[in-house]
């Protein structure tokens with residue numbers, strides 16, 4: 001197994017393992033990052049510069065799409081993508097309630113209505129068999145989210161979209177580098193949005209996002225939207241945004257792209273090790289359908305009862321853990337206006353109260369991973 005044995009902490013009860021270790025990753029690329037940043041600073045070339053263009057070429061190549069457009073965040077990647085396909089007030093957009101808030105927020109910011117469809121409890125991704133009954137005359141698009149780093153079941157989603165004339169936007173915030181039946185995440189729908197938030201698998205040193213697409217019209221449109229709706233200097237064909245990805249972030253991402261595949265492989269090795277070591281415990285381990293190559297942004301397991309006690313035990317033993325996400329979006333206070341009640345989307349509600357994430361990132365040491373395994377076995381008396 002190819003696990004990191006350099007970085008890490010001494011064995012013992014003082015071990016502290018957090019959900020992510022940005023310092024550990026930085027230590028491995030520090031001088032390359034410094035070079036890349038200083039090149040931008042020396043040129044004083046901060047906005048819409050050379051690194052951004054190079055990064056866009058690199059990300060498009062990596063995601064197997066014709067175009068990539070850097071924007072200010074993953075949330076803006078969703079928002080500008082929805083604008084590019086003309087989502088307007090009164091429109092409905094189908095998505096999952098079991099995701100980070102931004103997925104639905106982008107829909108609502110345009111005055112459209114998020115319509116939530118429950119998840120497949122095995123993968124936690126949107127259940128395609130439940131989509132069609134939520135389609136109305138107002139439905140314009142579907143946003144599947146590739147949660148935790150593996151793709152939603154895209155073929156039936158794409159079929160439904162085609163049949164009903166809907167657009168598909170892949171929320172690929174957590175899954176750059178994943179693939180579904182040999183196709184890259186983000187390349188299957190009309191557009192894909194990526195987050196470069198520092199804690200994501202490909203994190204900038206600040207905020208950032210990318211839109212990928214094979215459609216030139218849409219790529220041109222989001223380029224205009226990110227720059228105040230301007231198609232030529234001081235000429236505005238749209239009301240847009242200031243949502244350009246800055247060149248310093250692009251320079252950081254270009255460095256990290258050299259390592260991304262290696263980092264994703266290490267995540268896969270750690271997840272495989274957990275899967276191997278934790279089987280037999282009374283918890284449901286993550287399920288990866290055969291058609292998926294996972295990127296393990298998060299390693300999420302489920303326990304039928306006693307979630308709080310289990311999470312408390314992990315924390316007491318130095319292991320950070322969290323539920324992604326503890327309140328499904330149809331139960332959020334700001335969405336009471338949508339009129340959902342508890343019990344409407346049972347699988348999402350159940351996942352929100354039974355799942356927990358274990359640390360999974362490339363810089364985890366073998367000692368740390370074994371500590372996680374040991375503490376879980378101890379908890380269950382194994």
Ligand SMILES: *Cc1c(COP(=O)(O)O)cnc(C)c1O
Nearest residue numbers: 073074075100102173195196197
């Ligand atoms: C992180 C995330 C976003 C938002 O990305 P930001 O870069 O933080 O704006 C959107 N959707 C999902 C599923 C995410 O995990």
